Amino acid sequence: AQSVSQHNHHVILSEAASLELGCNYSYGGTVNLFWYVQYPGQHLQLLLKYFSGDPLVKGIKGFEAEFIKSKFSFNLRKPSVQWSDTAEYFCAVVTGTASKLTFGTGTRLQVTL
Amino acid sequence: GAVVSQHPSRVICKSGTSVKIECRSLDFQATTMFWYRQFPKQSLMLMATSNEGSKATYEQGVEKDKFLINHASLTLSTLTVTSAHPEDSSFYICSAREAQREPKTQYFGPGTRLLVL
Numbered sequence: 001a002q003s004v005s006q007h008n009h010h011v012i013l014s015e016a017a018s019l020e021l022g023c024n025y026s027y028g029g030t031v032n033l034f035w036y037v038q039y040p041g042q043h044l045q046l047l048l049k050y051f052s053g054d055p056l057v058k059g060i061k062g063f064e065a066e067f068i069k070s071k072f073s074f075n076l077r078k079p080s081v082q083w084s085d086t087a088e089y090f091c092a093v094v095t096g097t098a099s100k101l102t103f104g105t106g107t108r109l110q111v112t113l
Numbered sequence: 114g115a116v117v118s119q120h121p122s123r124v125i126c127k128s129g130t131s132v133k134i135e136c137r138s139l140d141f142q143a144t145t146m147f148w149y150r151q152f153p154k155q156s157l158m159l160m161a162t163s164n165e166g167s168k169a170t171y172e173q174g175v176e177k178d179k180f181l182i183n184h185a186s187l188t189l190s191t192l193t194v195t196s197a198h199p200e201d202s203s204f205y206i207c208s209a210r211e212a213q214r215e216p217k218t219q220y221f222g223p224g225t226r227l228l229v230l
Contacts, residue, residue: 032217044157044206044221051217090156094217099145101208101219103156 002027002095006104013081014112021076021107023065023091032094033074034101035065039087047089050074061085086111115141117209119222126197127230134192134225136207142187143209147219148180151204163190197229 005024013019025031035047048059055067065076074091091104116139126132136146145164149157161177163169163184171177179201181193190209194201204226208219 034218036221043223044208046218046220049218099217100147100159100162105156108154 004104006107008107010108012110016080019078019081023074025093027095034092035076036090037087081111083111115220117220117222123226125228132194136190138188138209141211144212146190147208149206199229202229
């Protein structure tokens with residue numbers, strides 16, 4: 001069965017710092033990859049997704065992610081974080097013909113002023 | 114964009130009672146809906162997958178007689194927690210996807226916080 005690993009459980013950054021959150025998955029076949037964000041007290045929102053094509057995917061709010069097939073990774077990046085980016089970030093994967101999303105454990109990002 | 118709503122957003126009930134949670138897709142037809150449970154500071158755990166007009170598929174370890182799921186229309190799925198107990202207290206989240214347009218993308222509802230006393 002597929003699994004998703006997010007190694008950073010809690011990240012604290014100052015405003016304007018650059019962000020990179022790691023996401024690795026274990027599955028050798030075709031994957032569809034997602035990053036979701038959950039702001040405090042709010043529901044999960046789709047940040048970006050990768051289905052095929054350009055492995056560098058741009059999402060909302062200045063986020064981007066790069067799919068590196070050889071490393072089974074889909075890391076999330078943002079050049080300059082804002083206080084409003086404080087949230088929980090979840091990486092998720094759908095594999096092959098499966099219909100289910102498998103979530104990582106999440107990374108809590110705290111941005112300080 | 115695709116909007117999913119849940120009702121109620123919060124419910125407190127006594128032990129032994131049943132609670133029904135509704136999940137609606139507001140601007141698209143949801144051929145498949147999913148129900149998740151999220152514990153504090155943890156990830157989402159899939160409970161079951163429901164396809165419109167057919168029986169739900171439950172994940173291993175989820176009691177289907179305790180968590181009744183009905184997906185009677187393309188815009189509504191319900192989760193009923195029967196004879197709720199304090200250990201059922203949790204945050205329940207539904208998601209929906211539209212098979213025609215984006216078969217692999219799920220859109221999430223705001224969640225329902227259940228507290229069983």
